[in-house]
Amino acid sequence: MFRRISMAALALLIAAPLAAQAPPGWQMRVDQSTNAADPDDVPEVTFPEVSNGFRVNTGPAVTLWNPDNTASGSFTLKGTFTMHEPSSHANYYGLVYGGGDLAGSGQNYLYFLVAQNGTFLVKHRANDDTTHDVQARTEHSAVATPGEDGHSINVLEVRVSADQTEFVVNGTVVHTAPKSGMAARSDGNWGVRVNHVLPGIQISDLSVTR
Numbered sequence: 001m002f003r004r005i006s007m008a009a010l011a012l013l014i015a016a017p018l019a020a021q022a023p024p025g026w027q028m029r030v031d032q033s034t035n036a037a038d039p040d041d042v043p044e045v046t047f048p049e050v051s052n053g054f055r056v057n058t059g060p061a062v063t064l065w066n067p068d069n070t071a072s073g074s075f076t077l078k079g080t081f082t083m084h085e086p087s088s089h090a091n092y093y094g095l096v097y098g099g100g101d102l103a104g105s106g107q108n109y110l111y112f113l114v115a116q117n118g119t120f121l122v123k124h125r126a127n128d129d130t131t132h133d134v135q136a137r138t139e140h141s142a143v144a145t146p147g148e149d150g151h152s153i154n155v156l157e158v159r160v161s162a163d164q165t166e167f168v169v170n171g172t173v174v175h176t177a178p179k180s181g182m183a184a185r186s187d188g189n190w191g192v193r194v195n196h197v198l199p200g201i202q203i204s205d206l207s208v209t210r
Contacts, residue, residue, distance in 0.1 A: 023049045025068065029102060031061040033196055041088070041197045053080075053204030056093075056194045063109075065102055065191030071208045072187035077158045078207055079192065083116060084200035086146050090117040091195040094156050099189035110134065110185060111193050112167050114154050118143045120174055122167055124182040134183050135167070135175045142172035160186045 022028050028047060033040045046057045047064065056062065071077065077097050094113035101107050105128055114120045120143055122134040144152040157168035165183055167175040177183040190208060194201050 022047045022064070023054060025066045027065055027067065027103060029063045029107070030059075031063075031196075033060065038089075038196075050202060051204075053202060053206060055084075055200060055202045056192070056198070057200055058194050058196050058198045061194065061196040063096060063102065063107075063191065063193045065096065065099060065189045067189065069190050069208070070188060071097065071160075071190055071210075073210070074161050075208050075210045076160070077190050078156070078205065078209070080153065080155045080204045080206075081114070082202040082204070083146060083150070083152045083154075083198075084202060085150050086116045087197045087199070089197075090115040090119070091198050092121060093194040093198060093201050094120075094154075094192065095158055095190070096193050097158055097160075097190040098185040098187060099191065102189055102191075108185070109188070110183065112156060112158055113193060113195070114143045114156065114169060116146055116152065118145045120167070120169060122175060122177065122183075124185070132182050134177055138175070140169065140172075140174045142169040142174055144170060 030045055040060045042059045045059045045062045048055055077095055092113035092115045096109050096111045099109035109125050112122050119137045119139050121137045124132045124134055144154050146152045155170050159166040163179055165177050166173045192203055
């Protein structure tokens with residue numbers, strides 16, 4: 001019993017300074033790496049506001065959302081993601097939608113992410129430990145890769161309609177999924193996810209239109 005209490009207290013101590021770094025109204029859920037061969041490079045996430053958005057620096061992987069930001073029915077979720085410095089290896093970042101219980105053990109959401117190697121993926125997250133591929137990692141020429149200066153810009157969109165969802169990178173539809181099975185869930189909170197060891201992802205013009 002003493003060990004369980006101590007571990008819970010330690011988790012609260014770790015979570016408090018991380019949460020304090022988020023802009024007002026935003027929440028963050030940190031996923032520490034469990035792979036000894038691929039550890040987090042720093043122990044924390046920073047999430048400062050910048051012009052027209054915010055910049056995320058990881059550390060551990062993080063899911064970010066504002067509980068007031070929800071969407072349902074037919075909508076388009078869009079955001080511009082600027083990479084300022086590549087990771088030491090390909091790690092993914094992008095949009096989250098259809099979120100529920102994001103702060104709890106029953107977390108449930110879909111996410112559409114890209115990486116510096118020119119690939120994208122679409123996944124469904126169910127609870128703390130399980131993810132399912134809606135579309136596995138796929139290379140596509142629409143995904144911008146870093147130039148000589150290390151920068152890249154990717155405008156991501158999730159276009160949800162009554163019977164399907166289109167996943168769009170820089171104006172190009174890279175995947176279309178019917179609203180069935182794992183991809184049927186689209187109503188709920190929206191936000192972003194930035195995987196670990198990404199030292200500078202700027203997110204701007206994040207919005208939902210209907």
